[in-house]
Amino acid sequence: MTNPKRALILGDGAAGTILSNKLRLLTNKEELEIVVIGNSRQHYFKPDGIQIPFSLKPYRKSVKNPAFLFNSGINYIRDEVIRIDIAQRFVTVKSGKSYDYDYLIIATGNRFTPEDVPGYEGEAKHFYDLQPTLALKEDLARFNGGDIVVGQSSIPIQCPPAPYEFTFLLDQYLRERGIRDKTNIHYIYPLNRVFTMSTVAKFIDELFEEKGIMTHTLFNVDNIDSKNKRVNSIEGESVNYDMLILVPPHRGQKVITESGLADELGYVDVDRHRLTYAGNDDVFVIGDATNLPVSKAGAAAHFQSGYLSHHIASDIGGAAYEEQYNGECACTTVTGKDNAITLFFSYDRPPRSNFHSKSDFLLKWTSADTYFSGMVRGIM
Amino acid sequence: MAEETKPTKIIDARGSYCPGPLMELIKNYKQAKTGDVISLYSSDSGTKTDAPAWIKKSGNELIGVYDRDGYFEIVLKKTRQ
Ligand SMILES: Cc1cc2nc3c(=O)[nH]c(=O)nc-3n(C[C@H](O)[C@H](O)[C@H](O)COP(=O)(O)OP(=O)(O)OC[C@H]3O[C@@H](n4cnc5c(N)ncnc54)[C@H](O)[C@@H]3O)c2cc1C
Numbered sequence: 001m002t003n004p005k006r007a008l009i010l011g012d013g014a015a016g017t018i019l020s021n022k023l024r025l026l027t028n029k030e031e032l033e034i035v036v037i038g039n040s041r042q043h044y045f046k047p048d049g050i051q052i053p054f055s056l057k058p059y060r061k062s063v064k065n066p067a068f069l070f071n072s073g074i075n076y077i078r079d080e081v082i083r084i085d086i087a088q089r090f091v092t093v094k095s096g097k098s099y100d101y102d103y104l105i106i107a108t109g110n111r112f113t114p115e116d117v118p119g120y121e122g123e124a125k126h127f128y129d130l131q132p133t134l135a136l137k138e139d140l141a142r143f144n145g146g147d148i149v150v151g152q153s154s155i156p157i158q159c160p161p162a163p164y165e166f167t168f169l170l171d172q173y174l175r176e177r178g179i180r181d182k183t184n185i186h187y188i189y190p191l192n193r194v195f196t197m198s199t200v201a202k203f204i205d206e207l208f209e210e211k212g213i214m215t216h217t218l219f220n221v222d223n224i225d226s227k228n229k230r231v232n233s234i235e236g237e238s239v240n241y242d243m244l245i246l247v248p249p250h251r252g253q254k255v256i257t258e259s260g261l262a263d264e265l266g267y268v269d270v271d272r273h274r275l276t277y278a279g280n281d282d283v284f285v286i287g288d289a290t291n292l293p294v295s296k297a298g299a300a301a302h303f304q305s306g307y308l309s310h311h312i313a314s315d316i317g318g319a320a321y322e323e324q325y326n327g328e329c330a331c332t333t334v335t336g337k338d339n340a341i342t343l344f345f346s347y348d349r350p351p352r353s354n355f356h357s358k359s360d361f362l363l364k365w366t367s368a369d370t371y372f373s374g375m376v377r378g379i380m
Numbered sequence: 381m382a383e384e385t386k387p388t389k390i391i392d393a394r395g396s397y398c399p400g401p402l403m404e405l406i407k408n409y410k411q412a413k414t415g416d417v418i419s420l421y422s423s424d425s426g427t428k429t430d431a432p433a434w435i436k437k438s439g440n441e442l443i444g445v446y447d448r449d450g451y452f453e454i455v456l457k458k459t460r461q
Contacts, residue, residue, distance in 0.1 A: 155403050190406075192433040196399055198426070218437040220406055234410060235438040236460065293397040 004033045010081050011107035012038020012066045015287025015301035021071045021378030022309035029073050031316050039080040045368045049127040050166045053137040054173045069376050084259040108253045109288040116249040117153045119224030124246040145182030146242030153221040154249040158296045161333040164204050168336045171211050186239050188219040203353045267291035273324035300329045332364045340364045387419035394451050398426040416458045423451045
């Protein structure tokens with residue numbers, strides 16, 4: 001009997017975990033060894049970051065031990081990847097070991113780089129990771145009125161709708177606390193509309209107007225003047241704040257750049273339909289680590305994992321897999337009290353958004369359960 | 381435009397989707413000096429309206445928007461300090 005091939009998966013977040021579990025369901029141990037290397041201490045379901053600050057959800061429901069999320073028959077190694085050598089076909093980790101592969105899958109996500117915005121650190125707050133989200137919850141509880149500025153410092157960010165989702169929930173929270181009339185909510189956005197996808201932007205814009213949320217478009221954050229409590233844009237505009245909630249800039253992981261695989265922002269340029277890197281048939285990149293023109297979303301990682309697991313399983317079985325990844329994604333996003341919209345889109349099909357509903361809202365509210373019980377396990 | 385202004389920098393963002401080309405323009409703008417001329421190539425039709433809107437808002441000069449063979453060229457002069 002021949003030795004099993006090895007799929008080496010880098011990253012233990014949404015993409016790496018879903019892919020490895022899907023692959024395990026589609027292949028057996030005699031034909032494929034699955035090794036996942038990841039350095040996360042907890043697997044945090046980041047979409048809950050819009051609910052936790054408003055006490056809509058206890059954070060403990062949103063975190064799990066990553067080791068418990070892998071199906072049996074997967075070799076999970078907790079370590080940090082420090083070098084990826086595609087020419088020599090191996091990966092080195094911090095503890096000194098090296099691993100070779102038959103299939104390499106990079107799923108290392110991205111990191112925050114607040115240092116890219118002068119004045120950010122120590123001044124701006126955000127809801128993009130668990131600790132800052134919990135801190136924001138405390139800050140909001142102490143807030144008693146004034147100007148709140150919400151936005152993002154740059155593009156791309158994970159989950160592009162999250163800033164507007166958060167803004168809707170902020171509006172609701174302030175109303176429930178009886179301080180909405182004492183608060184101005186300012187929403188800043190880099191483009192000349194309130195969201196990248198123009199079909200959705202129109203819809204959100206109307207809802208913002210209904211709720212009295214002030215918008216400042218074509219606002220690309222240049223710096224934060226913490227002394228005067230002012231956020232300044234490259235375009236020469238300024239907005240004053242009492243509280244600034246700004247999604248920090250994102251870049252790809254350092255190891256991607258240091259291994260020579262990155263574009264300027266640290267993301268990997270991959271084949272749009274095959275998810276391969278630079279003509280290598282055995283090197284794939286999925287999730288937030290890519291520079292694909294799709295949202296950096298767990299939902300996108302989920303669709304990519306579906307495609308890639310079938311591709312690898314077919315390759316092992318010796319059958320050609322003719323399907324291509326077409327940029328498919330489906331995201332449910334909150335649009336106010338008890339309402340949400342589900343956006344379906346792909347590379348050449350923009351999303352439609354003519355209505356929002358309570359049933360979509362329920363879908364969003366139960367998404368952590370769906371994620372941890374089904375999606376992450378590879379059975380959905 | 382009577383005479384074509386020679387760009388100081390050409391950004392070839394063809395093949396990248398919205399908002400990629402505009403973000404490229406803004407990034408390069410940040411690094412440019414006053415008086416520099418930046419030319420942006422884009423095959424995404426959204427850029428044709430988004431980039432001029434941004435140039436106007438940011439208080440710089442839009443030299444022109446040109447239909448080229450299968451793409452657009454948008455030329456900006458950095459006039460702000
Ligand atoms: C506030 C918020 C709301 C969101 N809402 C939604 C939503 O509603 N729907 C949706 O679909 N998506 C949403 N997302 C986005 C979603 O969480 C991400 O797109 C998703 O987590 C991407 O998965 P990933 O595996 O590519 O990256 P990650 O989940 O970030 O995982 C990357 C993993 O790689 C590991 N890693 C990195 N570098 C190394 C290294 N050198 N060595 C070893 N391991 C390494 C990290 O520890 C991490 O575990 C949201 C995100 C945020 C922040």
